[in-house]
Amino acid sequence: MRYRGAVSEQGDETKQRVMDAAIAVFSKGGWAGFTIHAVAKKSRVSLGSLYHHFGSIDGIAAAAWSRSLTRLLEALAKACANKRSARASVEALVLGYLDFTERHRAEALFIHASSWASFMPEHAERLGGEKRRAFMPLLVRFGGYVEAGELVSASPAMLEMLLIGPAAETARRWLSDERAVDLAEARRCLPAATWRAVRLDS
Amino acid sequence: MRYRGAVSEQGDETKQRVMDAAIAVFSKGGWAGFTIHAVAKKSRVSLGSLYHHFGSIDGIAAAAWSRSLTRLLEALAKACANKRSARASVEALVLGYLDFTERHRAEALFIHASSWASFMPEHAERLGGEKRRAFMPLLVRFGGYVEAGELVSASPAMLEMLLIGPAAETARRWLSDERAVDLAEARRCLPAATWRAVRLDS
DNA sequence: TGTACATCAGTGAACGCGCGTTCACTGATGTAC
DNA sequence: TGTACATCAGTGAACGCGCGTTCACTGATGTAC
Numbered sequence: 001m002r003y004r005g006a007v008s009e010q011g012d013e014t015k016q017r018v019m020d021a022a023i024a025v026f027s028k029g030g031w032a033g034f035t036i037h038a039v040a041k042k043s044r045v046s047l048g049s050l051y052h053h054f055g056s057i058d059g060i061a062a063a064a065w066s067r068s069l070t071r072l073l074e075a076l077a078k079a080c081a082n083k084r085s086a087r088a089s090v091e092a093l094v095l096g097y098l099d100f101t102e103r104h105r106a107e108a109l110f111i112h113a114s115s116w117a118s119f120m121p122e123h124a125e126r127l128g129g130e131k132r133r134a135f136m137p138l139l140v141r142f143g144g145y146v147e148a149g150e151l152v153s154a155s156p157a158m159l160e161m162l163l164i165g166p167a168a169e170t171a172r173r174w175l176s177d178e179r180a181v182d183l184a185e186a187r188r189c190l191p192a193a194t195w196r197a198v199r200l201d202s
Numbered sequence: 203m204r205y206r207g208a209v210s211e212q213g214d215e216t217k218q219r220v221m222d223a224a225i226a227v228f229s230k231g232g233w234a235g236f237t238i239h240a241v242a243k244k245s246r247v248s249l250g251s252l253y254h255h256f257g258s259i260d261g262i263a264a265a266a267w268s269r270s271l272t273r274l275l276e277a278l279a280k281a282c283a284n285k286r287s288a289r290a291s292v293e294a295l296v297l298g299y300l301d302f303t304e305r306h307r308a309e310a311l312f313i314h315a316s317s318w319a320s321f322m323p324e325h326a327e328r329l330g331g332e333k334r335r336a337f338m339p340l341l342v343r344f345g346g347y348v349e350a351g352e353l354v355s356a357s358p359a360m361l362e363m364l365l366i367g368p369a370a371e372t373a374r375r376w377l378s379d380e381r382a383v384d385l386a387e388a389r390r391c392l393p394a395a396t397w398r399a400v401r402l403d404s
Numbered sequence: 405t406g407t408a409c410a411t412c413a414g415t416g417a418a419c420g421c422g423c424g425t426t427c428a429c430t431g432a433t434g435t436a437c
Numbered sequence: 438t439g440t441a442c443a444t445c446a447g448t449g450a451a452c453g454c455g456c457g458t459t460c461a462c463t464g465a466t467g468t469a470c
Contacts, residue, residue, distance in 0.1 A: 010432095010446070031233075032320035036424060047425080049447045057424065113318035115378060116311075118234035157383045158391050161375070166367035166399070173363070176317060181359045189360050197368070197399040212413070212465095238457060249458085251414045259457065 015053050018043045019064040026113065027106035036060070058119035065114045066130050068107040073134040075100045080141055086150040089141060090163065090198060091191035097167040098186055101174065109175045112168075151198050162198050166190050217255050217265070220245045224266040228315065229308035238262070260321035267316045268332050270309040275336040277302045282343055288352040291343060292365065292400060293393035299369040300388055303376065311377045314370075353400050364400050368392050 021043030026034050036057040040047050054060045079096030083089040101108040114120065120127070142159060145151045151159065167190055173181045223245030228236050238259040242249050256262045281298030285291040303310040316322065322329070344361060347353045353361065369392055375383045 014446075030318060030320060030323065035422080037422085046448045048427085048429095048449065051425070052446065109318075115317075115374065116232060116315035118232060120378075121232065152391075152395065154391050155384065155387060157375070158372075158387055161368045161372045161383070161388070161392070162395050165369075165371035166363045168371055169367035170360075170363045172317065173359070176322075181363070182357065185357060185360055186363070189354075189356050190363070193354065193364050193399040197395040216413075237455080239455085248415045250416070250460085250462095253458070254413065 014045055014049065015063070018045055018050060018053065018060060019067055021045075022060050022064040023068065023106045023110050026110055031113070031117070034061070058122065061114065061117060061119045062123040062127060064110060065117075065119075066127055068104075068111050069131055070134045071104070071107060072097075072100050072111060073131075073138065077137040077141075080138065086145040086148075087195050087199065089145065090151075090195045093138070093163055094167045094191045094194045095187060097164060097171065098183060098190070101171040102183055105175070108171060112172050112175060149200055152200050159198065163194060166194055216247055216251065220247055220252060220255065220262060221266040221269055223247075224262050225270065225308045225312050228312055233315070233319070236263070260324065263316065263319060263321045264325040264329060266312060267319075267321075268329055270306075270313050271333055272336045273306070273309060274299075274302050274313060275333075275340065279339040279343075282340065288347040288350075289397050289401065291347065292353075292397045295340070295365055296369045296393045296396050297389060299366060299373065300385060300392070303373040304385055307377070310373060314374050314377060351402055354402050361400065365396060368396055 018039065022034075022039050025038045025042050029038070034057075036047065036050060039045075039057075039060060040050055043050075050060065054063060076093055076096045079092045079099070080089045083092050139156055142151065142163065143156060146153060146159065152162075154162070167186075170181055170183070170186045170190065174183055174186075220241065224236075224241050227240045227244050231240070236259075238249065238252060241247075241259075241262060242252055245252075252262065256265060278295055278298045281294045281301070282291045285294050341358055344353065344365065345358060348355060348361065354364075356364070369388075372383055372385070372388045372392065376385055
């Protein structure tokens with residue numbers, strides 16, 4: 001009954017290996033080096049097999065982007081889980097973002113670098129939905145704090161800008177040049193600063 | 203004595219027109235549509251002339267990026283000029299960032315989308331220097347507020363993350379989807395929130 | 405003044421490489437009956 | 438049990454288009470003397 005199931009284990013393992021290779025290829029050579037031939041070579045999967053699983057080079061990039069973003073959002077949700085106060089949640093979120101960036105450099109890089117990549121428009125609707133789904137737990141948590149009067153009253157989107165803005169900007173800077181910003185200083189400085197920006201009842 | 207001068211007026215006008223065309227081409231079709239043939243067609247400048255002035259397609263992109271970033275930084279410096287207090291400067295900076303994004307959408311888009319473009323590595327040293335020069339006035343101003351004990355003590359880079367992080371993230375979101383974030387709400391919300399994050403003496 | 409020369413802006417047909425993609429194929433595994 | 442068939446994963450040589458780039462050229466403007 002292999003082919004009645006959603007995805008065969010063999011095929012899935014291949015897909016994972018291809019996404020890993022895609023992220024590694026980009027990490028090494030940027031968009032200029034990101035070709036389907038390079039991904040095929042790195043992953044040791046044939047060109048035909050790549051097209052069998054992903055349909056196109058953009059399909060590979062979209063899949064790698066989607067998996068990376070899901071992992072980031074899951075890491076953030078996990079970092080906030082079990083936090084009792086709004087402040088602890090906010091600070092854990094910021095630290096979680098910085099930690100993911102440093103611990104999974106290549107994936108974080110791929111997330112940020114894909115913002116205006118050519119694959120985004122054609123996969124926008126599907127990718128947008130996946131992002132929204134993975135983002136739900138965080139939305140619920142911080143939305144709850146807003147309703148409880150612990151965070152400034154703002155739309156979910158605006159709250160997100162305040163919460164991840166400084167951390168995301170720091171990550172971007174660090175990803176493009178590790179010497180440009182000190183992550184250790186960011187860990188000391190950003191959680192408290194972000195909290196000051198979003199808390200209610202000063 | 204035309205050719206003894208730094209740049210002829212005729213040549214400079216052509217270069218400006220090419221940069222305008224490059225930004226317009228990207229704004230319309232993203233990186234997928236950004237080819238030297240498209241820029242030649244849009245600017246009505248021949249391929250040979252493009253190579254005469256810019257050397258390569260990456261040279262065109264780098265020049266357009268540099269000009270756009272300089273304009274942004276000049277707009278921010280102008281927005282802060284004449285502000286008397288640290289708070290007024292911070293809020294003007296944030297509003298200035300949002301205003302530039304909305305008023306010069308295509309240029310703002312080009313700035314953000316170029317972060318990991320293929321032309322960045324090879325032009326990094328020169329572009330980095332130009333960015334630093336245009337950034338100086340802001341560095342001096344806000345560095346002065348830090349020394350005066352009006353803003354939190356942090357490195358210039360970290361202060362920059364706090365000052366432009368939320369506004370930059372908002373801009374990015376709006377540039378990729380205008381419905382995703384409300385710029386009017388951002389104008390109401392972000393200046394005060396950014397001020398809360400960076401002020402000293404709560 | 406005229407002649408020769410230098411420099412720069414600009415032209416566009418042509419080239420050739422690299423890229424994404426195709427396609428006819430094999431092999432493995434499972435179903436139908 | 439055997440035979441025929443279906444589905445999926447995987448292969449890699451080959452193709453052809455589009456892209457960045459080249460190059461021999463013209464024209465305009467200014468200098469040298």
